[in-house]
Amino acid sequence: MQEYYHSVTLDKEKCMGCTNCIKKCPTEAIRVRDGKAHIIAERCIDCGECIRVCPYHAKIAVTDPLSSINRFKYKIALPAPTLYGQFKKITDIEKVLVGLEALGFDHVFEVARGADFVTEFTKRQMADSDSPRPVISSACPAIVRLIQVRFPELIPNLADIQSPMEMAAQIAKEEFSQKHRVSKEDIGAFFITPCAAKMTAIRNPVGFDRSSVDGAISILDIYGPLSTVMRENTPSKVPGRFQNATFRGVAWANAGGEVDSLDMDNHLAVNGIDSVIKVLEEIEGNRLSDLDFFEGLACIGGCVGGPLAFENSFVAQTRLKKLIHKMESPKPLSPREVDDAIEIYNWRLDKDILPKPVMKLDDNISMAIRKMEEMERIYGDLPGLDCGSCGSPSCRSFAEDIVRGYASEFDCIIKLKEKVRILAQEMIELSDSVPTGREGRAKGEEEPYEDK
């Protein structure tokens, strides 16, 4: 496993070297050097902000092509509930699920069903644990990574529960292998994703060793073929073959869906990474200590606003709300089902989540202090425009980059201009002191011979 796999990457050809992405990145993970953006791998949390902001579409999320499912003998699709909100006039979730089957999957298992389980696990964990409050949802991988990088003090607050996607994959594989008496090794589970961070979470999980999900297919990629088969498909199939999630599980696609399903008083749901950062700062400062549960989603509107979703997030959100409203009353999981699941599946995160102190200047604190002072000195000399022309997101981070040895003072165009002005001045002075033509004589030149 690579330590720093990222789904979010740069298409170098398309990058124009502008400053849009460096300014928007919540972990200051992007620099422009030699006219192209570079993502600092240790810092990137795959939130997808740069994908959304890049006017040249040079930031992309790498996902798996649909054809990659053929690596496996049996293929299971795990659609995120966000997928349902992508289709106009959707009234029946089953239609989407049957459509996925027609694209070559042997089975379809809703991630919303996985969410139903996660809700029950969370309720149980909240009831009998003395973990620090508020418990912070670990469902959004971008937020988990944000906490590792920017809020390491809050790692103990993260719910140590698997994501709905992982639960869905585990359950789907188990059930399929039981029913058809096939080896789990032969089954591939593929997440249909609105999310780049989830792709990274599959390749490089945090809090456990190996993902049960075998790949992720972007909603953007599957939207075309899926809507075609949905149009052509005459729903001759038995209804309700795949659909089994409650409306509460489906509601996880929208911001606030998770806390709503928990039925709890002191909770808070916040979406959009900038807003989440503000609230995490409050939690870190112990200023929200009466809160029991916090749901933070990196994307505005929640997963419907994911960077790989096709439909406008507000439109999709409204559609989903209507759909949920019309869904039959939920068939909640029975306590028995939950007990069994707790028995069979790895529902907890079993590995420590480690802080990623990528902001620190040096491992040695004395050295770090010296670098910091150097940084302050450099910063004091900079114009303070935060223009980004140097390729760093702000004058302060530019000073940091110089101290770290990744940039030099004259990458700042204001500094460069100042230097050029001084040099020009010196040149003028120099040229004034040099003889011009035959009238004057340079120093040491012999007196011309004079006729007497």
Next chain:
Amino acid sequence: MTRKDRMNSSMIQVYEIESGNFTKAGEAAGNIKKLLRQLGIDAGVVRRVSIAAYEAEMNMVIHSIGGIIKILIDPEAITFKARDTGPGIEDIELAMKEGYSTATDFARELGFGAGMGLPNIKKCSDDFIIKSEVGVGTRLEARFNIST
């Protein structure tokens, strides 16, 4: 690390705190947190210093006529100092009691005034001194050991 090394590396940062300016309130504490994190200080210590700094800063914004915050960092410890120019605290023992507060209704509406700030600063720090004189001002010092 040699002795000289330790002596050479220390730094001071100073922040000015304005009375009643709620748009800026919390900025100094936020900057201090970022600074400590860049220095690679242990996460638990960073959290304790940030909480203390925030409480002290807010007290200056809410209760004082303004002042300065200083943070001194060397490889062994972090020293946090807050000093304002008035009005001072009459009865420090009372002020240090959990739940005691003279916060105005306005400050209470903003969520302050639980009377927990000063006790919290004391709880978070390894060493804590507060001195105050009515008409002169309040000085507060909190030390945090850096465990290595």
